[in-house]
Amino acid sequence: GAVVSQHPSRVICKSGTSVKIECRSLDFQATTMFWYRQFPKQSLMLMATSNEGSKATYEQGVEKDKFLINHASLTLSTLTVTSAHPEDSSFYICSGGQGLNEQFFGPGTRLTVL
Amino acid sequence: QKEVEQNSGPLSVPEGAIASLNCTYSDRGSQSFFWYRQYSGKSPELIMSIYSNGDKEDGRFTAQLNKASQYVSLLIRDSQPSDSATYLCAVNDDYKLSFGAGTTVTVRA
Numbered sequence: 037g038a039v040v041s042q043h044p045s046r047v048i049c050k051s052g053t054s055v056k057i058e059c060r061s062l063d064f065q066a067t068t069m070f071w072y073r074q075f076p077k078q079s080l081m082l083m084a085t086s087n088e089g090s091k092a093t094y095e096q097g098v099e100k101d102k103f104l105i106n107h108a109s110l111t112l113s114t115l116t117v118t119s120a121h122p123e124d125s126s127f128y129i130c131s132g133g134q135g136l137n138e139q140f141f142g143p144g145t146r147l148t149v150l
Numbered sequence: 151q152k153e154v155e156q157n158s159g160p161l162s163v164p165e166g167a168i169a170s171l172n173c174t175y176s177d178r179g180s181q182s183f184f185w186y187r188q189y190s191g192k193s194p195e196l197i198m199s200i201y202s203n204g205d206k207e208d209g210r211f212t213a214q215l216n217k218a219s220q221y222v223s224l225l226i227r228d229s230q231p232s233d234s235a236t237y238l239c240a241v242n243d244d245y246k247l248s249f250g251a252g253t254t255v256t257v258r259a
Binding site for chain 1: 250
């Protein structure tokens with residue numbers, strides 16, 4: 037399958053700071069990338085869909101000014117959690133699409149906000 | 151968002167047995183169906199995709215799709231302790247995927 041990387045894998049930050057997470061498709065061009073959040077013992081929750089060169093589409097209830105998404109190229113999308121608070125602590129996972137709606141997931145970023 | 155329901159777990163099976171996972175979906179127009187495996191603390195990994203009615207086999211895994219019944223299943227034959235994970239059923243929802251809540255499988259040695 038296709039390979040998606042994420043960086044960093046784990047981040048701990050103080051409340052009020054911003055955190056940037058990078059998602060890269062290593063061996064394919066992902067015209068669409070997806071950002072998910074997963075709380076312990078819960079399923080994936082889609083936050084937003086990112087298309088190269090255009091604004092992201094956010095799911096209902098997700099604050100677009102808090103979760104900034106940039107998809108600058110066909111292989112890179114970034115998620116910035118602005119003014120992070122403890123309730124933003126979660127497992128953030130990106131995925132890239134490759135035809136027929138298959139999605140390949142990155143390894144995830146575990147964010148802890150103190 | 152389309153609804154995807156999975157049989158409630160957890161599912162415990164002895165090593166070497168068959169684990170059977172079920173999934174139903176609400177939109178009759180869905181075309182693409184996927185099974186992902188997620189180990190604790192890790193991200194999901196695609197293990198099977200199926201698009202046509204019938205069975206699709208890949209090693210010890212068999213996916214079964216019945217569009218008339220809006221039902222997709224996953225069989226794991228000769229279950230191994232390494233198969234212990236949460237299995238997520240996913241169905242296409244336009245350009246997105248709708249996920250079930252997942253079924254946690256534990257294979258007892």
